Amino acid sequence: MSEAHFPPAHPFDDDKLKEECGIFGVVGVTDAANFVALGLHALQHRGQEAGGIVSYAPEHGFNSARRFGYVRDNFTKQSLMETLPGQLSIGHVRYSTAGSKGQTAIRDVQPFFGEFSMGGAAIAHNGNITNADALRKELIERGSIFQSSSDSECIIHLMARSLQRDIPSRMEDALRRVEGAFSVVAMTRTKLIGVRDPLGVRPLVLGKVGDSGWALSSETCALDIIGADFVREIEPGEMVVITAEGGVESSHPFRPTKSRFCIFEHVYFSRPDSIIGGRSVYETRRQIGVELARETPVEADLVCPVPDSGTPAAIGYAHESGIPYGMGIIRNQYMGRTFIEPTEQIRNMGVRLKLNVNRALIQGKRVVLVDDSVVRGTTSRKIKEMILDAGAAEVHFRIASPPTSWPCFYGVDTPQREKLLAATMSEDEMRDHLGVDSLKFISLDGLYRAVGEAGGRDAKSPQYCDACFSGEYPVKPADMIEKGFKLKAAE
Incomplete structure (x- = not known):
């Protein structure tokens, strides 16, 4: 599928933060x-723009396939999957990084x-590698030839320049030069490798497949989808060679x-049927709704989620508040991306293509x-x-x-700060x-309580990365500071 034929994202999705x-x-x-x-x-919820798979078989060597669009539209074709033989394989789904929409x-x-x-x-x-610009400049000056605009390619070039004698050791060398957030899955001819950065910002888990397989x-x-048993989370700063x-x-x-795991994984990014830190994501989101009801009560007749990501929190809010829960907004599950060319008339329909009110x-x-x-508020x-019209x-x-x-500079596609509604307006x-009639947010302490921190947020030593809310970055975004971004303390 060529880039020219890749369908544009729907306006509803453009007002959500995207895990990359x-x-x-x-x-x-x-x-x-x-x-x-x-x-x-x-x-697929973590990246709907493109995907790729690499495999290895001794008799065929390394083979790869990269495609724009959904996994279901590409990697379910027998003719393609037959070109990826072997008992060892890795894959990736992605969104493009901030500022590069339409240029991937x-x-x-x-x-x-x-x-x-x-x-x-x-x-x-x-x-996201927060010192990628500096690394890229250094590597190019020393003769590296980059094939992509991705910060991730820096890791391959740093590995190439390492003097270590095996690939896992070269990866260690490379990742010690990297700043920011990274969970990495890699493969050689015989090994599957997984690594998390020392802060453990992004998630990575280990599973057992049958008698001798690992995931x-x-x-x-x-x-769950491949019938693997969950073994454990890869620890922050850990490398596993399998x-x-x-x-x-x-x-x-x-x-x-x-460690400073991304707290927004609990709020939105992860699927509700996943487990994080031994806790059900669904149950955490339901508990967020409970805390929200305790902090922000209101007299009302009906609690409705904005589907689908608001559903568990709405259930918790309704249960704690005693206000009846109802599906006041129905999502068209078959919409996907815009199914026709987004003319001006279609754009003006806005979210009605995906959401409809239960009048x-x-x-x-x-x-x-x-x-x-x-995010933007649009x-x-x-x-x-739509609700008032109904x-x-x-x-x-x-x-x-x-x-x-x-x-966020750690792997989430966030608009520039001036485009974030909360950056320019009070509540x-x-x-x-x-x-x-009213607008209320859960407090940062309330969010921490909902994810299992009974005492709330430790202001001196936060338990999670919450930079998108607090402006406190656990790793300074060196490249962005070089470009003029001002940290909270410098404002």
Whole structure:
């Protein structure tokens, strides 16, 4: 599928924060690429723009396929999957990085492959390298020739320049030069490799497939789809090297530090049927709704989720508040991306292509709308208009995350700060801008309580990365500071 034919994202999705990718790998199973395709399908929510798979078989060597579009539209074709034989394979689904919408080339689609003196290796990366510009400049000045615009390619070039004698050691060398957030799945001719950065910002889990197979995945839901047993999370700063014969070898090549897992994984990015830190994502989101109801009560007749991401929090809010829960907004599950050319007339239909109001339920009611976040606010305004058009007496927004007022530089596609509604307006100003009767967000302490931190957020040593809410970045975004971005302390 050429880039010219890749359909544009729907306006509804453009007002959501996007996790930029999902990664998956297996070793020790027949037709490993088929397992990877299934895993990537389960991780499609983490990246819907493009996907790629690399496999290895001794008699065929390394083979790869990279395509724009959904996994189901590409990697379910027998003719393609037959070109990816072997018992070892990794894959990747992605969104493009901030600022590059519509400019993605097939060369930017991972996994990336490199041929070294000791053999080939492929790598797939979830996260963002915050010193990639400086590394790229240094590598180019020393003779490296880049094939993509992706920050992830820096890892391959750093590995090529390492003097270590085996590929896992070269990867350690390379990742010690990298700043930011990274979960990596890589493969050689015999090994499946997984690594998390010392802060553990992005997720990575280990699963067991049958008697001798192993899997690495961004989330546990992708282990479920291939019938793998969840073993454990890869620890922050851990590297695992896995073979079908020898099993899992673990090491910790980075200097130990306090972990800072991305708290927005709990709020929105991860699928509700995944497990994070031993906790059900669904149950955490339901608990966010409970905390939200305790912090922001309101007199109303109906609690409605903004589907689908607001549903668990709305259930929790309704249960705690005693206000009846109802599906006041129905999502068209078969819409996907815009199915016709987005003419001006179609654009003006806005979210109605994906969402429709259950008029009989809404009419005359004071409605609490529960959503996961407010980013630009454009979708929230359109949903409010739809609810009022259906005859609602009042509209109250309750948001299952604190105000998103800072961009993420660790692998989430976030608008520039001035385009974030919460960065330029107070809560009251946002309420007036959206035109609703009330607007309230869960507090940062309330969010921490919902994810299991009974005492709330430790202000001196936060337990999670919450930079998008607090402006406190656990790793300074060196490249962005070089470009003029001002940290909170410098404002």
